[in-house]
Amino acid sequence: MELEGRRILLGITGSIAAYKAAPLCRLLKTAGADVRVVMTPLAKQFITPLTMATLSKHPILVEFFDPENGAWNSHISLGEWADCLLIAPATANTLAKMAAGIADNLLLTTYLSARCPVAIAPAMDLDMYAHPATQQNLRTLAGRGVHLIDPEEGELASGLTGKGRMADPERIAAFVEELLREKKKTLSGKRFVVTAGATIEPIDPVRFISNHSSGKMGYAIAGELARRGAEVTLVSGRTALPAPLDVRRVDVLSAAEMYDAATAAFDRADGAVMCAAVADYTPAEPADRKLKKGDSDLRIVLRRTRDIAAALGARKGDRLLVGFALETDHEADNARAKLEKKNFDFIVLNSLRDAGAGFRGDTNKVSLIDRAGRTDLPLMSKTEVAARIADRIEEELAAR
């Protein structure tokens, strides 16, 4: 009874996969959940309210009010009631409206006012699913923290074969159980250093050399480790982000400052996650006054910075060290070389080639690589990527 006492609002939209909402509802009920169902008007054409009312043991909600007696179906109280809003199946139309903030039915208004976690199980034809508009909407939603239950490949109702079939009800129910499982303080007593953001290397008091890193990935990891009870020192280069809850943030500017702060904090730590985009070169002699422009070219001599990750790797002993690699070519080979060179336990590879991965966005698509092999994760929000990395860190610590 994994879902005992949990309140799940099941949203059903107008897809042929709506028939699978019936076994899904049963699975959730059998796991102990209280399930209420909101349907879009079109969903009623695919599965009857009577079926869903019988299975959920509650009247079905479709309209903003009951036309018979004027009783108001408050989307606000529905959103407050739920521990989780699960939209399964979610059509391309509903996804697009969710991404745009359109609120023209009860399900959409409930989504906009819900404070609980939201999960969506898309279901549509393969071309609709692959369409850039749909993919963009999914990225937007994932970036806002909506949990995506990937559709499966297979034969579709259209007779075509491809990706777009709604995940099996068993998979969806398991996903919701995992989502609602109380996060235990699985890392309490552990200390971590996380580096994040871009370093700034001064050319003169006004100009600098830096890079596009937003710091979002590292901040998400620091926040996730802290949520699991770890004591986290976040050594942060320049970002516009607020410090995550319960994290000690040390602000630095240059690679040299980051080196000092990270190595000092590592002495007392059980592990480190090297997320920062550290400059490899810094102006050898930064000017102490603003450089004046002249008519000829300007040459700045750059000197190598110290590699913080490699320095921690060289002295890590039995501490855990996690690195990142952002590659544009020969991704896996380069990542594996870094794993060895810097003595990482595992490395998180993100490729700039993947849409939705990389610097400024809220989503990422990564692979976790260690000496035993490689795990490719699907596109997800940086918060979810952080949770998967934290899971892996827990596994590594448990195996010691």
Ligand code: C5P
């Ligand atoms: O060699 P490369 O810079 O691609 O390696 C990336 C990994 O090394 C990241 O984990 C990054 O945070 C870390 N790194 C570092 N100090 C440097 C350069 C990279 O900690 N000076």
